Amino acid sequence: MGCANFAFKNEVARLRIAIEHQISHVNAFFNQASLQDCFSTKTHNGFLIAIDYMKGLLTSPGRRHLTAISQNCSDFNNQVFSHFMAQSTWDHRSLVEWIRNIGWRLIGKNGALVIDECANPKSGEHSVGVQRQYCGNLGKVENCQVGVFMAYVKNGSRLLLDYRLYLPKSWTSNSKRCDSAGIPIEHRTFKTKAELSYELIVDALRSKIPFSHVNMDGFYGSQPWLLTLLEALGVTYVADIGSDDRVFLEVPEYGIPLKCNPRGRPPSQVKVLNTTPIRVDEIMRKIKRWRILRVRRAMNGFLEVNFYALKVWRIDKDIQEPLPVWLLIRKELEEPKVKYSLCNGNHINSWDRLVKMQSERYWVERTFQDSIALAGMADYQVRNWKAWHHHVALVLLAMLWILREQKHLLPEFKDITPQDVARFFLIWMPLKEKTSSTVAEVTVKNKNNRKNSRRSKMKRKGRPIIE
Numbered sequence: 001m002g003c004a005n006f007a008f009k010n011e012v013a014r015l016r017i018a019i020e021h022q023i024s025h026v027n028a029f030f031n032q033a034s035l036q037d038c039f040s041t042k043t044h045n046g047f048l049i050a051i052d053y054m055k056g057l058l059t060s061p062g063r064r065h066l067t068a069i070s071q072n073c074s075d076f077n078n079q080v081f082s083h084f085m086a087q088s089t090w091d092h093r094s095l096v097e098w099i100r101n102i103g104w105r106l107i108g109k110n111g112a113l114v115i116d117e118c119a120n121p122k123s124g125e126h127s128v129g130v131q132r133q134y135c136g137n138l139g140k141v142e143n144c145q146v147g148v149f150m151a152y153v154k155n156g157s158r159l160l161l162d163y164r165l166y167l168p169k170s171w172t173s174n175s176k177r178c179d180s181a182g183i184p185i186e187h188r189t190f191k192t193k194a195e196l197s198y199e200l201i202v203d204a205l206r207s208k209i210p211f212s213h214v215n216m217d218g219f220y221g222s223q224p225w226l227l228t229l230l231e232a233l234g235v236t237y238v239a240d241i242g243s244d245d246r247v248f249l250e251v252p253e254y255g256i257p258l259k260c261n262p263r264g265r266p267p268s269q270v271k272v273l274n275t276t277p278i279r280v281d282e283i284m285r286k287i288k289r290w291r292i293l294r295v296r297r298a299m300n301g302f303l304e305v306n307f308y309a310l311k312v313w314r315i316d317k318d319i320q321e322p323l324p325v326w327l328l329i330r331k332e333l334e335e336p337k338v339k340y341s342l343c344n345g346n347h348i349n350s351w352d353r354l355v356k357m358q359s360e361r362y363w364v365e366r367t368f369q370d371s372i373a374l375a376g377m378a379d380y381q382v383r384n385w386k387a388w389h390h391h392v393a394l395v396l397l398a399m400l401w402i403l404r405e406q407k408h409l410l411p412e413f414k415d416i417t418p419q420d421v422a423r424f425f426l427i428w429m430p431l432k433e434k435t436s437s438t439v440a441e442v443t444v445k446n447k448n449n450r451k452n453s454r455r456s457k458m459k460r461k462g463r464p465i466i467e
Contacts, residue, residue, distance in 0.1 A: 011413075014412070014413075015413055018409060018412065018413065019424050019427060020427075022405060022408065022409075022424065022428070023428055026405075026428050029401065029404060030051060034098060035047075035098060037094075038090065038091070038094045038095040038098055039090045039095075040090065041088060041089045041090055042089075044088075046084050046088055046090055049076055049080060049081065049084045050084070050090075050394060050397075052069070052073060052074035052075075052076055052081075053069060053074075053081055053084070053085075053394055054394050054397055054398045054401075055069075055073050055074070055425075055429045056068070056069025056070075056072065056073040056074060056376075057069070057375045057376040057379075057394065057395060057398050058374065058375060058398050058401075058402075058422060058425045058429070059072070059073055059425050059426055059429055059430075059431060060072045060073050060376075060431070061431075063376075063379050064376035064379040065379060065380070065381045066078040066081045066082055066085075066381060069081060071432070072431050072432055073429070073431060073432060074432075084390075085382055085386075085387040085390045085391060086382055086383075086384050086386060086387040086390075087386070088386075088390075090390075092386075092389045092390050092392075092393040095393045095394075095396075095397065096161075096162055096163075096393055096396065097207065099159075099161065099393075099396050099397060099400050100161045100162060100204075100207055100209065101207070102400060102404075103152060103159045103161050103400055103403070104152050104161065104209045104210070104211075106157070106159070106400075106403055106404060106407055107152055107153070107154045107157045107158075107159060107403075108154050108155075108157075109210040110154070110210060110211070110212040111152050111153055111154030111157075111211055111212065112152070112153050112154065112211060112212060112213055112214070112215050112357070112360040113150055113151070113152060113161075113201065113204055113209070113211045113213075113214045113215070114150070114151045114152075114153055114214075114215040114216075114360060114361055114363065114364040114367075115148065115149070115150055115197045115200060115201070115214060115215070115216045115217075115220060116148075116149060116151070116216075116217060116361070116364045116365075116368075117136065117146055117147065117148050117149065117166070117193060117219075118136065118137070118146070118147050118149055118368050118377075119133070119134070119135040119136050119137055119138075119144040119145065119146045119147075120135075120137065120144055120145050120377075120378045121135055121137065121138060121142055121143065121144045122143055122144055122145050123143060124143075125143075126180070126181070126383050127145060127382075127383045127388075128145070128165065128167075128171075128181040128182075128183065128383060128384055128385045128388055129145045129146065129165050129166060129167050129168065129171060129388075130143060130144065130145050131143070131144075131168045131170055131171070133146060133168065137378075145165070145166075145388070146165075146166040146193070147163050147164065147165050147166065147392065148163065148164045148166055148193050148196040148197055148200065149162070149163045149200075149364070149368075150162045150163065150197075150200040150201070150204065151363065151364045151367045152209065152211065153360055153363040153364070153367070156296070156297075156363065157403065157406075157407075158363045158364070158366060158367045158370075159367065159396075159399055159400060159403050160367055160371060160395075160396050160399060161204070161209070161396070162200050162203060162204070163200075163392055163396075164196040164199060164200060165385070165388060165389070166191075166193055166196060167183070167187070167188075167190065167191070168190075169190050171183070172188050172189060172190040173190070175188070181383065181384050181385050182384040182385045182386055183385045184385070187385070193219065193220075194219070194220055194223045194226050197216065197220055197226070198226060198229060198230075201214055201230065201233075201235060202233070205233065205235070212236065212357075213235070213236040213237060213238055213343075213345065213357055214230065214235055214236070214237045214238070215237075215238050215239075215357070215358075215360045215361040215364075216237065216238070216239045216240065216361075217240050217361060218239075218240040218241055218242055220239055221239030221240045221241045221245075221341070221342060222241060222242065222245070224314070224315065224316035224317070224318070224319075225316065225318065227239060227314070227316070227342070227344070228316050228318070228319055228323070230344075231323075231344055236343070236344060236345045237342075237343065237344055238328070238341050238342075238343045238345075238357050238358050238360070238361075239341060239342050239343075240339065240340065240341045240361070241280065241340050241341065241342055242340070243279070243280060243281040243284075243338065243340060244279055244280075244281065245279070245280055245340070246277035246278060246279050246280070246315060247277060247278065247280060247283075247312040247313060247314055247315065247325075247327060247342075248272070248275050248277055248278075248312060248313040248314075248315070249275065249278060249283075249312060249313075250274070250275050250313075251313060251322050251324075252272040252274065252275055252313055252322055253272065253273050253274045253275075254270050254271070254272060254273070254320040254321065255270065255271070255273050256269070256270055256271070257271055257273065270320045277315060280327060280329070280340045281338070281340075283310065283312075283327065283329070284308075284329050284331075284338060284340075287308050287329070290306035290307065290308055290331065291306070291307050291308065291351060292304055292305070292306060292307075292333070293305060293307045293351060293352055293355045294352075295355060295356060295359045296356070296359065296362075304333060305330050305331065305332060305333060305355065306330070306331040306332075306333060307328070307329070307330050307331075307351060307354075307355045308328075308329045309326050309327070309328050309329070309351050309354050310326070310327045310329075311324065311325075311326060311327075311346075312324075312325060312326075312327045313325070314342055324344075324346055325342045325343060325344050325346070326342070326343040326344075326345065326346065326348070326354060327340065327341075327342060328340070328341040328342070328343055328354055328355070328358045330355065330358060330359075339358070341358050343357065343358070345357070367399075370399065370402075370418050370419075371395055371396075371399055373419075374398075374399070374402065374418060374419065374422045375395045375398040375399055375402075376395065377392065377395045399418075402418045402421045402422060403418070405421045405424065406418060406420075406421045409421070
């Protein structure tokens with residue numbers, strides 16, 4: 001017990017020194033001119049406002065809306081933050097490109113790009129992109145906004161690098177609605193989530209991010225045209241598919257069938273002549289020998305799964321040529337859950353490598369959880385196009401900062417998590433000190449706001465105003 005207690009105290013002392021030493025790295029991070037330039041406009045640089053907003057996302061207790069950030073973390077009031085988010089012309093794309101450049105280097109080369117969507121419930125109909133649609137956070141159709149995101153992951157390190165807001169047709173077909181939300185003209189053309197995901201991947205290629213492959217869930221894997229485009233770009237993908245999706249078990253031969261019936265016109269459409277497609281769940285049921293493989297470290301050791309890989313040919317009705325891929329089938333050891341994926345990495349012959357590639361999508365869910373819990377990604381009270389994009393860009397910057405501090409500590413202190421690092425920010429960026437004067441001021445402001453809100457509601461309803 002004595003040795004264990006000594007080791008515990010020794011590690012606590014070493015970590016305390018490391019936390020105090022990190023303040024110099026914090027200053028170095030924010031003193032980069034290239035970062036500060038991301039917040040410049042023709043008349044003003046909002047860098048200090050951005051840092052206070054990000055500080056609020058990381059440290060403000062409870063919901064991290066503009067008023068809470070102002071009251072707990074900054075000398076700027078909520079009106080300054082509101083203008084900075086919704087009206088200021090600083091370019092969020094410049095910040096996203098800066099984050100992308102730094103982020104993949106922190107994680108390392110040959111990570112995986114993971115495409116997935118994140119939905120946040122929203123009431124009303126004025127928040128940009130809001131509509132009744134499937135909300136993954138709730139697992140049902142609900143009024144929400146949906147963003148398509150691209151994460152970069154490797155060996156458990158992860159970071160969101162880019163995003164697109166999905167605009168349903170109910171928005172892109174309504175110019176008045178687009179005007180009120182401040183949606184730029186060039187973004188008013190309807191694009192599916194799959195088309196947005198393709199844009200993200202193309203941007204990653206233009207930015208020369210050295211990724212090994214792209215992971216996508218079953219929604220994107222069910223779009224044959226998307227997989228064909230990625231193959232044309234030379235991108236290796238692992239795309240989940242449904243149990244009822246079909247593939248060919250042998251090389252399909254395409255051609256026009258011979259006329260068998262003397263009556264009628266001769267066949268003119270190209271078809272597969274030598275084989276018929278088969279459902280992937282039928283293939284799974286015929287597997288007799290699974291291989292048990294390790295996927296990643298888990299809390300109780302290693303996560304192991306049943307795995308099988310088979311060379312097949314996928315179907316794209318617009319392409320009359322063989323499209324060889326791996327069919328990856330993963331079955332959990334302790335539950336009947338089965339996952340099917342297609343991978344065009346035909347040069348990869350290691351099942352260990354294939355199962356790990358298939359499993360990378362797990363980390364994007366963790367990335368969303370971290371961004372929501374630690375950086376308030378879902379805690380915004382903004383409505384227009386510019387504010388939504390500004391908010392998400394600053395969330396990505398906050399998560400980059402967490403990743404950077406985590407990387408600085410990891411060589412000496414193993415298993416430091418993003419949640420651990422988030423606690424350090426309260427030391428590096430303490431909350432505002434509360435006094436009787438500040439508490440009284442906030443209380444009176446809140447009271448007056450409630451009073452004005454009541455007056456406004458009564459006026460709209462044409463009712464007498466009772467003080």
